[in-house]
Amino acid sequence: MSLHQRTLRFRETYRAAISPRYSGLLHGGFVFGVGLSVIGYCLIHVPALEWRLAIAFIAATLIFNVGEYIAHRELGHKKRRFAKLFYSRHSGDHHTFFSHEDYLIDTIRDLRVVLFPAPLLLAVTFIFAAPLGWFIAQVFGTGSGWVMAASIIFNYLLYEFIHLYNHLPDHYSITRWPVIRQMREYHRLHHHPDNATRYNFNITYPITDWVLGTRL
Ligand SMILES: [Zn+2]
Ligand SMILES: [Zn+2]
Numbered sequence: 001m002s003l004h005q006r007t008l009r010f011r012e013t014y015r016a017a018i019s020p021r022y023s024g025l026l027h028g029g030f031v032f033g034v035g036l037s038v039i040g041y042c043l044i045h046v047p048a049l050e051w052r053l054a055i056a057f058i059a060a061t062l063i064f065n066v067g068e069y070i071a072h073r074e075l076g077h078k079k080r081r082f083a084k085l086f087y088s089r090h091s092g093d094h095h096t097f098f099s100h101e102d103y104l105i106d107t108i109r110d111l112r113v114v115l116f117p118a119p120l121l122l123a124v125t126f127i128f129a130a131p132l133g134w135f136i137a138q139v140f141g142t143g144s145g146w147v148m149a150a151s152i153i154f155n156y157l158l159y160e161f162i163h164l165y166n167h168l169p170d171h172y173s174i175t176r177w178p179v180i181r182q183m184r185e186y187h188r189l190h191h192h193p194d195n196a197t198r199y200n201f202n203i204t205y206p207i208t209d210w211v212l213g214t215r216l
Contacts, residue, residue: 003099003193010096011106014113024111028164030118035157038125042133042150046143056136056144060151062207063132068159069208072201089117091196100192104169114167115160121153129153159203163187166203189216 001009046053075083076090097113098104105114129152137145166187168175175184190200199216202209209215 004101007096007099007102014093014097015109018109018112022109022112024108027111027115027118031115031121031160032157034118035121035153035160038129038153039150039157042146042153045146048143050143052140052144053147056140056147057151060148061155061205064152064155064159065202065205065207068155068203069201069212072203073197073214077197095191095193095196098167098191100188100195103167103188103191105167106169110167111164114164121156124156125149125153155204163203186216 071086072090074080075086077087079087079091093113097110105111129149132152133145133149135145136148162183165172165174165180166184170176174180186200186206187203189195195216199214200206200209201214206215
C-alpha cells in the first residue's frame with residue numbers, strides 16, 4: 001500500500017471516530033479566545049512601560065522555543081511512560097493524518113488533528129506560565145512577571161496559528177506569502193517519514209533547530 005493510500009485510509013478511520021458534537025470553529029474559538037483573554041488579563045496588570053519588559057518578552061520567546069523543541073522531539077516522537085497520550089496524538093494521529101505528500105486539511109473538522117486539545121492551554125497557563133511569571137516577578141519586578149506570563153501564552157497561540165496555516169489548503173491567500181510559504185515547506189519536510197524523528201522540530205521560529213543542527 002502506498003503512503004498516499006495509507007494516509008487516506010487513516011483519515012477515513014480518524015474522521016469517523018470524531019464525535020458528531022465536535023466543532024472545529026468552537027475548538028479554534030476557545031483556544032484563541034481564551035488565550036487572547038489571558039494575554040489581555042496579564043497585560044492590564046503591568047504597572048508601567050519600561051525597557052526590561054522587552055527582555056522579558058525575548059526571554060519568554062527563547063524559553064518557549066526550547067520547550068517547543070524538546071516537547072516535540074522528546075515527547076511527540078519518543079514514547080515516554082508519562083506522556084503516552086501526547087505521543088499517540090502526535091506520532092500516531094497527526095503524523096499519520098499528514099504526510100509530506102498529503103499535508104493539508106480538507107474540512108474545518110480536521111482542526112481536531114491540528115490544534116492541541118483545548119485543556120492543554122489551561123494546563124500551560126496554570127502549570128507553566130503562571131508559576132514562571134510569579135518567579136520572574138519576585139526577581140525582576142511585577143511588570144516583567146506579567147509580561148513573561150503573557151509572552152508564554154502569546155508564543156503558544158503563535159504555535160497554534162502557524163501550525164494551523166502550515167496545514168491550510170493552498171487556496172487561502174495567506175499560504176502564498178513568501179515567509180509563510182517557506183515556513184510551510186519547513187514543516188512539510190518534517191512530515192516526511194524519514195525526517196519526522198530527526199529534523200525541523202520547531203514550529204514558531206527555527207532557532208533551536210538551527211542551534212542544534214537539526215534544521216533542513
Ligand atoms: Zn503538522
Ligand atoms: Zn512531529
